[in-house]
Amino acid sequence: MTSVNEKRSLPFFGVGKVLPYMKKYRKTLLIMILCGLMSTGVDLLIPQFQRYSLNHFIGGATLDTLPWFILIYVIAISMTGIMNYISCSYAMRTEVCVNRDLRNAAFSHLQTLSFSYFNQNSVGYIHARVISDTSRIGSLVSWSLMDSVWHLSYLVGAVVVMLAVNARLALMVMAILPLIVILFSFFQARLIKVNREVRELNSRITSDFNEGITGAKTIKTLVIENKMAKDFVNDTGAMRKKSVRVSHLRGMFSATLNVASSLALAIVLWQGGYIAENEVGTFSMFMNYAQGMMEPVRWLIDAISDLITTQVNIERFSRLMETQSDVTDTPQVLEKYGDSFNPKRENWEEIQGDIEFRNVDFMYPDGDEYVLENFSLKIPFGSNIAIVGETGAGKSTLVNLVCRFFEPTKGQVLIDGRDARERSQLWLHSAIGYVLQTPHLFSGTIRENLLYGNPNATEEEIWRALKLVSAEEVVNKMEKGLDSDVGEGGDMLSTGEKQLISFARAILADPRILVLDEATASVDTLTEQKIQSAIETIIKGRTSLVIAHRLSTVKNADLILVVRDGKIIEQGKHTELLKARGHYYSLYTRQYEEEATSSLFANA
Ligand SMILES: Nc1ncnc2c1ncn2[C@@H]1O[C@H](COP(=O)(O)OP(=O)(O)O)[C@@H](O)[C@H]1O
Ligand SMILES: [Mg+2]
Incomplete structure (x- = not known):
């Protein structure tokens, strides 16, 4: 019993977290509630109208007041229409606005989170937080709120009027309310459970479906079409079963509702004789209220269960909003350097590009062993460092x-001789160019993508950058040149082409530090050669860290670091390392042999 009570009290606790988002719409909500109350007021009057007409026009058999009666009745009915319209449109407005605010807040917050958040949470998960949770919360604070106002006020009103007219009969009708509440809650609890199962199945079906499409090639080559189809059929079958169960429950729910209102009616009929015989109107009014009470009770239970289920959405949403980035700038740093939305560039020092690791221990936040231990390394500005090693x-x-x-678990990373944490992330990131194995372009034109590197770049600078990395061809062969659309995530270009564009983008940004993480790993040999010569050009005058999977591409590096199990086991120039005949030598000869063999096969 206590656990049930706890569950019931939780929703109101959760709603507190949404209040700040509702505050802005106080006025809209107030109008919505007032109009809702007025419309219920008229709803409550309807049985009174009937009572009056029955008592006077039929029982009393005089039609003197009929014109007035009609006039007032028409006005009252039009009033409810108007009030309904206003409260619905205000509820709609609140829903849309709160939705927008929640999504904007979530998106802005996501921008401030560190890399590791995105590492640990899937795109699907984040997507659901930003899209579906916000929409459930939006509808809770508008429609559910309005429904509760309507139905709660009707219920209270009906009870008050009945008590006033005939307390004894009213109490008898109300005696069945607890029974109804228990019955309804019983069905509702089951409905919530089955509905949750349906939702889970639904998301599984959606993800199966997505995988079936995005993984079409893999599925075909693995010849698992049959298995995939079977899995899908199983899930949709389970979904059908559950959905049928939901409709069963709903059906039983409505049946109970009918029985309940008949019961209330029966009580009125049975005990109605106590009412004076000439008061037919009062009798009918009681019947109306007794029946009309059932619907609000059902709605209220619905609203409460809505509140309970939406609790999960509120919790997940607030968890996202409360997630602190693993990497944060201290208040002092923010004070001086500003944040992403309001950078104080005038306070930024010019970045040199010296990097130093000092006794760094590092374990990933979700990892269980140290990747780096007591790691130290100095990288003076302008050096070209290659990092090699196995996956x-x-x-x-x-x-x-x-x-x-x-950030290091222990120890320091220093930039220009000062701990990186003494300056803002933005300050550092604005000086770093980062090119990954899987290049990312944004949807839009090539020009727009290049301008992300430097919004002020001129036409001339754009072409110079493109030429530097031999990417003019990519642009020239596109129909609209620089203004060609690259599609979502750059889909219209090949990986190699995307890579060349992302190099040009990095050059336009003119970073002091350039990081290339296996930038040539997923391109063909011809493009690789192009990219290789592009790399040689663009690393000049910068500190560069180049992770290369092909050792033939690092021969000219100032320093080659050979990494194994998080430790630098060898370092030096290409020739020195070969002479040493260590790990680098064996990696190199193995790759050399592999390449020789594969080219032998290619020529055969
Ligand atoms: N985000 C992460 N969370 C936990 N462990 C990670 C994460 N990224 C990498 N690792 C682990 O850290 C080690 C080094 O990974 P990584 O630096 O990506 O290697 P490399 O780039 O040389 O292939 C691996 O054992 C890997 O499993
Ligand atoms: Mg890697």
């Missing part, structure tokens, strides 16, 4: 720390 060795981790996407 999982910790290469990307190193550059993630330089970019401050993560």
Whole structure:
């Protein structure tokens, strides 16, 4: 019993978190509630009208007041129409506005979260927080609120009028209310449970469906069409079963409602004799109220269960809003350097590009072992560092720390001789160019994408950057040149082409520090050669960290770091490392042999 009570009290606790978003719409909500109350007021009057007409026009058999009666009746009915219209449109307005505010707040907040949040939460999860949770909350604070006002006030009004007219009969009618509440709650609890199961199945079906489409190639090559189809049929079958159960429950629910109102009616009929015989009107009024009370009770229980289910949405939404970035700037830093939405660039020091790791220990927030331990390294400005090693060795981790996407668990990363945490993330990020293995372009034109690198770049600078990385061809062969659309995520271009564009974008930004994480891993050999010569051009005059999967591309680096299990096991120039005949030597010869063999096969 206590657990039920706890559950019931929780919703009101959760709604508190939404109040700040409703505050702005106080006036709209107030008008909505007032109009709702007025319309219920008229609804409550209708049985009174009937009572009057029955008592006077039929019982009393005089029609003197009929014209007045008609006039007032018409006015009252028009009033409810107007009030209904106003409260509905205000509820709609609140829903739309609160929705928009919640989404904007969520999106802005997401922009402030660090890399690791996106690492740990799937796109689907985040999408649901921003889109569906907000819409459930929006409808709760508008429609559910309005429904509760309507029905609660009707219920209270009906009870008060009945008590006033005939307390004894009123109490008898009300005696069945607790029974009804218990019955309704019983069905409602089951409905909530089955509905939740339906929703879960639904999301599984959606994700199966998405995978079936996005993974079409993989599915075909693995020849698992049959299995995928079977899984899908199973899920949709389960969905059908559950949905049928929902309609069963709903049907039983309505039947109970009918029985309940008949019961109330029966009580009035049975006990109605106590009412004076000439008061036919009063008798009919009681019947009306007794029946009319059932619907509000059902709605109220509905509204409460809405509140309970929406609780989950509110919780998840507020959890997102309360998530603090793993990497945050201190108040002092924010004071001086500003934040992403309001950077104080005038206070920013010019960035040099010296990087130093000092006794760094690092474990991923969701990891369980140290990736780096007591790691130290100095990278003076202008050096060209290559990082090589097997998959999982910790290469990307190193550059993630330089970019401050993560912070050391212990120790320091220093930029220009000062702990990175003494300056803002934005300050650092504005000086870093980062090109990944899977380049990302935004939907829009090529020009728009390049301008993300530097919004003030001139036409001439754009073309110079494109030429530098031999990407003019990519642009020239497109129908509208720079103004060609690249599609969502750059879909209209090949990976290699996207990579060249993202290089040009990085050049336009003119960063002091350039990070390339396996930038050539997913392109063909020809493009790789182009990109390789592009890299040689653009790393000049910058500190560069190049993670390369092909060792032939790092021969000219100032320093090659060989990483294994999070430790630098060898470092030096290409020739020195080869001479040392260590890990680098074996990696190199193995790759050399593999390439020789594959080219042998290619020529055969
Ligand atoms: N976001 C992460 N959370 C937890 N562990 C991670 C994460 N990213 C990488 N790791 C782990 O850290 C180690 C180094 O990974 P990484 O730096 O990505 O290697 P590389 O880039 O050399 O292939 C691996 O053991 C990997 O499993
Ligand atoms: Mg990596």
